[in-house]
Amino acid sequence: MKLDSKNLVLNLLGTDANIQINKKVLLTLKLEEAFFLSYLIDQYKYFEREGKLRQDGSFYTSNMDIALYTTFNNSQIARVKKAGLEKQLFRISLEDSRTKSYYYLNFDKILEMIGTEKSNMELAYKSRFDSEKIEIEMNNMEDIDNLKKFTFNELRFYCKENKIKYSGNDKKGDLINKIIEFKNPDLLEKAHFSTVNDISFTSEQKNRSLTKNAEFSSCVSDITLTVSEKSITNQEQINQEKNTCHVHENFKKKKDKEIENIFHELGINYTDTNEANSLLILKQFAGDKSLLKKYLISIHNQLKKLTHIKNLAALFSKKLKEIDFVLLKQIKNENENTTKKIEEENKKNESQEKVINMSNEQNQVINNFLNLDKKVQENFVHLAEEKYFEENPTIKNSDLFRTMKITSYRVYLRTIYQKLLDILKIELPELIEVGE
Template sequence: MKLDSKSLVLNLLGTDANIQINKKVLLTLKLEEAFFLSYLIDQYKYFEKEGKLRQDGSFYASNMDIALYTTFNNSQIARVKKAGLEKELFRISLEDSRTKSYYYLNFDKILEMIGTEKSNMELAYKSRFDSEKIEIEMNNVEDIDNLKKFTFNELRFYCKENKIKYSGNDKKGDLIKKIIEFKNPVLLEKAHFSTVNDISFTSEQKNRSLRKNAELSNCVSDISLTVSEKSITNQEQINQEKNTCHVHEKFKNKKDKEIENIFHELGINYTDTNEASSLLILKQFDGNKSLLKKYLLSIHNQLKKLTNIKNLAALFSKKLKEIDFILLKQIKNEDENVTKKIEDENKKRETQEKIINISNEQNKIINNFLSLDKNIQKEIIDVAEKKYFKEFPELEKNVVFKKAKENTYFLYLKMLYPKLLDTLKIKYPEILKIGDVI
């Protein structure tokens, strides 16, 4: 008798026999992280069902168990644990001389991820491009040059997200034209597009020729699209693309010297392409060049660690065009933390200085008070004490308070200071002017 393979497979792969990964979790986290979190949730269910959860809701899981049931190696386990801790998806408690690991799931954080109002498409886009969406400005012809820096896939996603109709046969130039028409159709009157056979959106594709059929009006550089990283690199080796309008040198914008110096420190030419990419990144940092420098140094250091690089400068230029939004956010957060720390330290210092100034002022007034005739002092103290004990009657018969008056009279006067000052202002205002203290 032939087995019903369909029924058997569906039953054997039922929920009880599998680790389930929620779609939103998968699209929010990386595959390894999503699988590891799903494994921990599955373990929680098991311990809860068996009545083996600890009172605080934690459960034990060793690295060996994780390796056996997830097939992760040690480096993968370390990586997903670190990522989960950083994202606050769970906590880990090391107990019994750090030999046992107990996990505490953060269900609020997990629910926040699962219950997000963002669509699966939005989450997939964020996961793919490290940003929630592409922001495109289209106010003038110069913005068209910035649009060229987006990849073919990014432009397609942008069209899809903004419901701009396109076909599978559309090339990169076609997508750009449609986006301009969607954002600011007036610009189409100022620019003419060349017919570009551009399907070069992967790094493996070879060099292709580029035809230029038209020029922008008012002597604006041609907006024809480059079609390979190799052609871009060749342009950079020449250090300047020929301007079709032959704009005179004195009318060109001068390069930012600060940014140019950063490139010189890295041993890389500050080409027009690198300048355009840097200015886009600088805009993300709200014009903060110190943050831009951190970004450039970080990218450069990452590339230096790679082996078999034939042209570091060309690869560096390529990486600048593909803005790393995770790195941007990381640098911004570091800067915000440093700024907050400085602000907190300044506030703390200001508070300390204020306390010191108040204390010094009190000391001056008390010293001036003690220089007065003893009878006048007693008269003022009697009035101040009456006011003080009226507000704090429990201290009138307090032994410690009385001893303070006998043994540390100066400190006693500082305790009475608010009432002492009030009395001086009312009965003897001229005393406050002694020694130029007001």
């Protein structure tokens, strides 16, 4: 009797007989770390099922057990334990004179990893290239030059993610051509892959065309041309483009030079997409380009701090699409605070200047007043005193006030100055005019 091998295998490899590794965990942590975490989760389930978990949810397992059931050697065990601790997936308590290791799983952290909104493809990109998924702009010839900087594997992954059909026989040049055709087919008419330095082809590739139909449009030469023919044809195309460029240049909207200069300072191409996104951000800043510059520099500095970025320009362009409203608000607040401080400083300076001017004016008026006849001075002072004492009756009989009049007459005049000035404006306006 023949055994039902299919059902036997499926039953023997059921969940109870296996350590299961979640796909997102595998793509996030890679194989060794993912397998070790899955082993610990499996141990937790066992201890929980047997009622052997401690009250705090921890369980005991030794390095010997780990080695037996995972087949890891000592260096692998040390490596995965260190990685798990750094990523806060679990913590370890060494007890009984540091001879026993008790594990505490961080289920919140594990759930965060499993429940990520990122697709398996995005996680695969991050795992494969140690960076976010590849973003490719395709607006002009500069973007084609940037495209050539990607590795063959990166281009294949990009095609896979964006469902661009390619075959196992496609070379780097074929993939580049297909991506251009997918992103911006109009650029195919301007693309120059015919010079030797454009793309590094193998001898095998020299006989391959860059399009499905083994040819570009009539304006692009076949790749089987000799080096000299390629150079001549390429130069002719450049000359033709120069001529046609001048015809259409006047119809193209000119880019903002100030913003373009900011991009050049950062070493980023000022593509049409970057321009459009920058103008949207500029609108948030009410057209203040100095604030836009702060925003762009801040984003650029943030990205530079990240490690293993292979295409900073592409990631920068992606960040511009996703407007950082927190950063916007921060820059606006900083600007408002700076503006407020400047206004306060200006007001303070104006106030100080006003006080100085008033003091100078007062000195001038008092100097002119002191040049008057003594009797005239006494009459005006007497009238000013009466008005002053009406408003300040408690000072009238003050010894200090009377002493001030005798010992420091100028200071005294300053004290009653406003009342004295009111009288002089009526009785001797020419004195005030001189003072002013």
